[in-house]
Amino acid sequence: MSHSFLTDYIKLVRSYTSPSLISEETWNKINNVAEFLPNKITSFFGFECPLGIAAAQSDFLICADDTAGTGREILADETQFPTALLSDPVWQQVTQFGREWQNETSILSQKIHNVWLEFDLDGTEQNLPVPSCFFGSEPIYAATSPYANPATPAYRWVSESALKLLLNDRLPERVEAKLFQCFDCLPPEAYVFQIGLMLARNIKDAVRVCIRGIDPGQIGEYLQQIGWPGSLDILQEFVSELAGFVERIDLDIDISDRILPKIGFECYFSKQPKLEPRWQIFLDYLVTNNLCLPQKQAGLLTYPGFLRESAAPKDWPSYLSRSAQLLENNAEAVFFRKIHHIKIVYQDDRPQLAKAYLAMGYRLMTSEFVDRWRKFTNASVQIDNFIEPEVHDRLLKFVRDSQAQFIPSEIGIDNTALAIHRRSLVLESFPEFETILNQKIAAILPDIFSKLGLPDFPIAHLETQLTAHNDGDYYRVHNDSGTTESSDRILTYVYYFYREPKAFNDGELRIYETNLNTQIHYADSFQTIEPRNNSIVFFPSAYMHEVLKINCPSQAFADSRFTMNGWVWRKKSSSV
DSSP states (O other): OOOOBTHHHHHHHHTTSOTTTSOHHHHHHHHHHHTTSBGGGOSEEEEEEESSSSSOOOEEEEEEEOOTTSHHHHHHOGGGSOHHHHTSHHHHHHHHHHHHHHOTTSHHHHHEEEEEEEEOOSSOOOSSOOOEEEEEEEEEOOTTSTTSOTTSOOOHHIIIIIIHHHHTSOOOHHHHHHHHHHHHTSOTTOEEEEEEEOGGGTOOSOEEEEEESOOHHHHHHHHHHHTOOSOHHHHHHHHHHHHTTOSEEEEEEEESSSEEEEEEEEEEOSSOGGGOTHHHHHHHHHHHTTSSOHHHHHHHHHOOEEEEGGGOTTTSOHHHHHHHHHHOTTOEEEEEEEEEEEEEEEETTEEEEEEEEEEEEEEEEOHHHHHHHHHHHTSOEEESSOSOHHHHHHHHHHHHHTGGGOEEOOBTTTTBOOTTTEEOEEESOOHHHHHHHHHHHHHHHHHHHHHHTOOOOOEEEEEEEEEEEOTTOEEEEEOSSOSTTTTTEEEEEEEEEOOSSOOOEEOOEEEEEEOTTTOOEEEEEEEEEOOOTTEEEEEETTSOEEEOOEEOTTOOGGGSEEEEEEEEEEOOOOOO
């Protein structure tokens, strides 16, 4: 059995957490849980802190992922846990789930990416820590969604494999039917990303489902379809208000043979408070509405940061030092602290409470990781005042006069229409302005290649389109060179123009860090490009990116966010 426990990690975060959020008594309870858990089970854990009460309480959560040598393997290995822990029926079910997850031939191995164990520390004394269990799977879409996995359209693996193992029993038929109805009613772009059972509370006839990708404006309609019992008008008014403060809202619902009245709204920002001023505004809103105490707001804002081994050599877990040195001589583990999200619990037609989820995790900083980070830090170049004001004004007049010639946008070399992935308008012919833009781009390409670290290449041509994004328009995550036909697109450019004062909000370009060998992108590592008027941005076409949804209250065409965007194509090498 392992002799290195999670207490080694807990002591690293304790001194950086405000006592207004977690009291000494609660830290002792967290340590009591951590003493049963091997530290290799997780590299990412957290604390659930209620914000509207004076007591500095917290629950404790850990994430076991499918990285080799860590979470999944540990969860499947009973020798990693104290014998006393394995005497509990819930732990027997969790480790049984872990063994099946570890089995490479099982459906769980194919579908599930991580497992969260949540420990309630609400004052009840337990000799053994008993977790509730949530699993994060590949996205589960409605069977009719164009995003659904055609290879496994059925949902039955959820109930017949995953939930059955955790319950050690079949899910009641009426609960299963209601669960599948909730899947079927999902809007096309929405998906379930996490499913949980409150095993610690001995609840066996209800399932927690967490939904992502649902537009705030769709939440009321979705809840009506599945039979949620609250007032939809009051709820939708609250959701609309909440959406004005945060970047993203995920929906949590509890499903029995009916939809239970308590729901949750997980509120996210992509950046931490020092880089995102909207955190302060959102927390002020929670304080004003008695959902957060001022001292807890202050504690939250001081929590994010990082810790290197050199800053805490005496307390640093020896296991992490050894792991880093096994990779390379100069590798180092770094712990990161961040506010993961804030959840608002809603019931009886009003928000009842807010809870902050504080995350702590580590990464092994190898030279490869640092090199990748440096490359991505320099993955884009934005230039302001790109064309002369007189040309800019003529361009605006031209697009307004050409409104009737704009058509719905399409995707790919073959011009496929897929509105669920992209929504905007394009203009096919604008020869004067295309020539002006292309000439200006061609003149600065050597400098752009140098700044982006791209090698010179023989240029075939520049391909440019003119696009209008208005209220509700977007372009989902994609890259510009991911097909055989588009593989010679090397550099992407986007020139922004619009009339002022600006009549729209949002619509930023988000460029994701991307493994260029596998095309896997890192959802938590990205650059956000503001669409500044008369500016142009360049970035490698292979990077995954998206256009965030536009908010244009007037919906007037002339108020759109316009772009001339396109690609620098590499000349194909001559065959010998």
